[in-house]
Amino acid sequence: xxxxxxxxxxxxxxxxxxxxxxxxxxxxxxxxxxxxxxxxxxxxxxxxxxxxxxxxxxxxxxxxxxxxxxxxxxxxxxxxxxxxxxxxxxxxxxxxxxxxxxxxxxxxxxxxxxxxxxxxxxxxxxxxxxxxxxxxxxxxxxxxxxxxxxxxxxxxxxxxxxxxxxxxxxxxxxxxxxxxxxxxxxxxxxxxxxxxxxxxxxxxxxxxxxxxxxxxxxxxxxxxxxxxxxxxxxxxxxxxxxxxxxxxxxxxxx
Amino acid sequence: xxxxxxxxxxxxxxxxxxxxxxxxxxxxxxxxxxxxxxxxxxxxxxxxxxxxxxxxxxxx
Numbered sequence: 196x197x198x199x200x201x202x203x204x205x206x207x208x209x210x211x212x213x214x215x216x217x218x219x220x221x222x223x224x225x226x227x228x229x230x231x232x233x234x235x236x237x238x239x240x241x242x243x244x245x246x247x248x249x250x251x252x253x254x255x256x257x258x259x260x261x262x263x264x265x266x267x268x269x270x271x272x273x274x275x276x277x278x279x280x281x282x283x284x285x286x287x288x289x290x291x292x293x294x295x296x297x298x299x300x301x302x303x304x305x306x307x308x309x310x311x312x313x314x315x316x317x318x319x320x321x322x323x324x325x326x327x328x329x330x331x332x333x334x335x336x337x338x339x340x341x342x343x344x345x346x347x348x349x350x351x352x353x354x355x356x357x358x359x360x361x362x363x364x365x366x367x368x369x370x371x372x373x374x375x376x377x378x379x380x381x382x383x384x385x386x387x388x389x390x391x392x393x394x395x396x397x398x399x400x401x402x403x404x405x406x407x408x409x410x411x412x413x414x415x416x417x418x419x420x421x422x423x424x425x426x427x428x429x430x431x432x433x434x435x436x437x438x439x440x441x442x443x444x445x446x447x448x449x
Numbered sequence: 450x451x452x453x454x455x456x457x458x459x460x461x462x463x464x465x466x467x468x469x470x471x472x473x474x475x476x477x478x479x480x481x482x483x484x485x486x487x488x489x490x491x492x493x494x495x496x497x498x499x500x501x502x503x504x505x506x507x508x509x
Contacts, residue, residue: 236450247453251462258466297473301466308462312455410470417477424484428491435496
């Protein structure tokens with residue numbers, strides 16, 4: 196009896212299973228985000244301090260969470276590649292990088308657009324904002340490093356090492372609002388003692404967070420499928436070239 | 450829907466999210482189609498994976 200991990204370690208079985216799951220993930224993400232948008236714009240009241248701009252929170256916070264979650268996934272995948280040599284670990288890490296970069300970019304842009312009416316400025320070089328910007332550059336660094344090395348095995352290992360080193364950014368981001376002087380508010384949802392957000396505002400936030408998470412999973416699965424296909428194409432192209440060369444050698448020998 | 454004096458910031462934020470996610474989704478769909486087409490082209494030229502060749506070969 197194979198475990199789920201063992202079954203998913205086989206790319207062919209992963210393609211079969213993910214092909215069946217993906218449409219459901221896409222449908223679920225669309226439905227949950229649709230419901231979340233309805234709650235965000237038509238049900239949730241304006242905040243007593245921030246007014247209507249609190250609605251930016253419903254996209255900013257889930258994006259920021261996913262920016263960190265995606266990096267955690269990359270680091271776990273990197274560990275899986277370096278330690279367990281899991282066949283899909285590198286596929287997972289490579290697929291997650293551009294998606295994580297996109298969510299980090301969204302977190303930065305929406306945070307900036309939220310900051311202007313709330314703080315009076317689009318940007319400050321404080322610990323939280325700067326550490327998230329570094330995370331964004333780290334994602335770009337992972338993508339650039341991989342694409343700069345032709346040998347895929349070497350690229351995978353070096354990228355995995357950089358990903359594991361870069362995980363130090365996650366606690367820095369998490370605790371940056373407590374360690375340094377910052378305009379950014381401290382943790383108000385995931386904190387000891389429970390959330391400090393009113394339920395009328397917390398509910399749309401959690402629904403949107405769930406919707407964004409399911410969307411992320413769907414995007415990641417799709418990107419992994421693309422990467423598996425890309426590797427199959429490359430392997431077949433190399434086999435075709437090798438076969439042609441062998442044919443030429445045989446013809447020359449006759 | 451009246452979003453007050455800061456409506457432009459709210460709509461800009463949601464617009465940016467829609468734009469980035471739409472771009473990401475479009476890229477993934479197009480990339481998937483490109484890879485599937487390349488695989489189909491190779492298959493049409495008789496270049497297939499060993500497992501597929503074995504499956505296609507007549508059993509003795």
